[in-house]
Amino acid sequence: MKVIFKQSIDLFGEERVRKEVREVRVDTTVQEKNFTFPTDRKLIEKVIGHCRRISEEEDIKLENLRQRNKKLKHQLRFARKPKNMNKLRKAQRRLHKIAWKIYHDLVSQLNPIPISYMKEFDVLYRVLTQKRDDINKVYSVHEPDLVYLRGKNISRMSLRTRVHLRTPGRR
Template identity: 40%
Template sequence: MLPQTPKNTQPNLFHSQLRDMLDSNDPLIALADTINWEFFDESFAKYYSDEGRPAKPIRLMVGLLLLKQLENLSDENVVLQWKRNPYYQYFCGMTEYVPALPCDATELVKFRQRIGTEGVESIFAMSVALHGKDAQEKQVIIDTTVQEKNITYPTDGKLAIKMIHHLHNIAKEECIQLRRTYVKEIKGHRISLRFFRHPKKIKKARAAMKKLGTIVGILIRDISRNLDEA
């Protein structure tokens, strides 16, 4: 069934309004008052039918998705933090504090599936538009000091294998017939090098590294001899 955003205009005699208990200068309060929530109600109403169980308010679901993105939280954590944080509740349209979970985490998945990629993009497009020109900077400076790097460290074993491949390419370009290519041996030595830090296999790894260095020397001498004869 089509969800209805609650509009409680009559004050509660026993509880204070949620807005009165919060700091009006908090960024989430300012952001909640800036977003055009009615736009989402009108845009996503077409994804609901008039029959069935009443759905969760659209502002609640959209607010949870925005909080999830702003705070970098999972579906489970954003639902749990909503229960604990009154600022989250105000952001999602609550007028009074609710000491309960707003929904199950799986309902966020179903809501994203309901509105589709186009709906999700419209939510984050509005969040970007709220930043105005600041969100359209041509140059962005990113600190990647602690970011994981997609690199491999140049260990002796890796360098030896790289040299062997390079020597194979030289022999292929010069049409040199090597006495042995050591392809099968290199594969076995590469596997042994993976366990270099294992206490029981470190001797085998060191032997493999030494053998790779020997293979490099054999290939260099073989290629040099054939080049000299040519």
């Protein structure tokens, strides 16, 4: 909210706002986003990708787990049949462990973490630690403010971003 008010003051000038505006009306709504449903597998793969990108930018060598990673992705892709559900769970667990290993390796080698990566590491940590029943889950690594909200009759649930609208009340 503070950011919104600061921007409106910067836009119109502080003196003009004090003279003309007596009240400000703020309303919130949601804006739909065109995202596919974020499965755990997709998010974990994105965490691994982000960690690899950061390690390349900082010239850090990480443990090479690409071959194992490739096999797990293949297992996860074709394990949706009922008789393969145990394989699916095991593969998801292994992929999660690999992501944790890569994340911890990167954090320990980057210690202390540069300020430019702080937000990104915070989001990656939230993705790796979130549980099934958690509130305020991360549904997208590059846009962590996304919320999963109930929609209208047509689309029951969808990914959206909260939007704040403000209009100054004139005298």
